[in-house]
Amino acid sequence: MTDYQPNLRPLEPAELQLLECVLNLVCQRRGLEKTSVEAENIAADLVQLYERGVRQEVDFGALMS
16 A cells, blocks of 8 residues: 655645535535534545546546545
8 A cells, every 4th residue: 555645735726626616526526514524524525536636527526426
Protein backbone atom coordinates (compact mmCIF):
# COMPACT_ATOMS: atom_id res chain seq x y z
CA MET A 1 0.00 0.00 0.00
CA THR A 2 1.30 3.44 -0.91
CA ASP A 3 1.71 6.06 1.80
CA TYR A 4 -0.66 8.96 1.26
CA GLN A 5 0.90 12.41 1.52
CA PRO A 6 -1.76 15.12 1.37
CA ASN A 7 -1.25 18.30 -0.58
CA LEU A 8 -1.07 21.00 2.08
CA ARG A 9 -1.70 23.99 -0.18
CA PRO A 10 -5.07 25.69 0.30
CA LEU A 11 -7.76 24.91 -2.24
CA GLU A 12 -8.64 27.69 -4.64
CA PRO A 13 -12.24 29.02 -4.85
CA ALA A 14 -12.85 27.24 -8.17
CA GLU A 15 -11.62 23.97 -6.65
CA LEU A 16 -13.92 24.37 -3.67
CA GLN A 17 -16.81 25.17 -5.99
CA LEU A 18 -16.23 21.92 -7.91
CA LEU A 19 -16.10 19.89 -4.70
CA GLU A 20 -19.24 21.57 -3.36
CA CYS A 21 -21.09 20.84 -6.59
CA VAL A 22 -20.13 17.18 -6.39
CA LEU A 23 -21.08 17.05 -2.70
CA ASN A 24 -24.48 18.54 -3.50
CA LEU A 25 -25.08 15.90 -6.18
CA VAL A 26 -24.01 13.02 -3.96
CA CYS A 27 -26.16 14.25 -1.08
CA GLN A 28 -29.14 14.71 -3.37
CA ARG A 29 -28.77 11.19 -4.82
CA ARG A 30 -28.47 9.66 -1.36
CA GLY A 31 -31.16 11.81 0.25
CA LEU A 32 -28.74 13.33 2.76
CA GLU A 33 -28.74 16.71 4.46
CA LYS A 34 -25.49 18.57 3.80
CA THR A 35 -25.13 19.09 7.55
CA SER A 36 -25.25 15.36 8.36
CA VAL A 37 -22.26 13.43 9.64
CA GLU A 38 -22.40 11.21 6.55
CA ALA A 39 -22.22 14.30 4.29
CA GLU A 40 -19.20 15.55 6.25
CA ASN A 41 -17.50 12.19 5.71
CA ILE A 42 -18.30 12.34 2.00
CA ALA A 43 -16.85 15.86 1.82
CA ALA A 44 -13.63 14.63 3.43
CA ASP A 45 -13.48 11.75 0.94
CA LEU A 46 -13.97 14.19 -1.95
CA VAL A 47 -11.07 16.35 -0.76
CA GLN A 48 -8.83 13.29 -0.51
CA LEU A 49 -9.80 12.20 -4.03
CA TYR A 50 -9.06 15.71 -5.28
CA GLU A 51 -5.66 15.71 -3.59
CA ARG A 52 -4.93 12.37 -5.28
CA GLY A 53 -5.60 13.83 -8.71
CA VAL A 54 -9.31 13.42 -9.44
CA ARG A 55 -10.38 16.63 -11.18
CA GLN A 56 -13.46 15.90 -13.29
CA GLU A 57 -17.00 15.97 -11.89
CA VAL A 58 -17.88 12.82 -13.81
CA ASP A 59 -14.93 10.96 -12.23
CA PHE A 60 -16.02 11.98 -8.74
CA GLY A 61 -19.53 10.76 -9.51
CA ALA A 62 -18.26 7.39 -10.65
CA LEU A 63 -16.02 6.98 -7.60
CA MET A 64 -18.70 8.11 -5.13
CA SER A 65 -21.46 5.86 -6.49
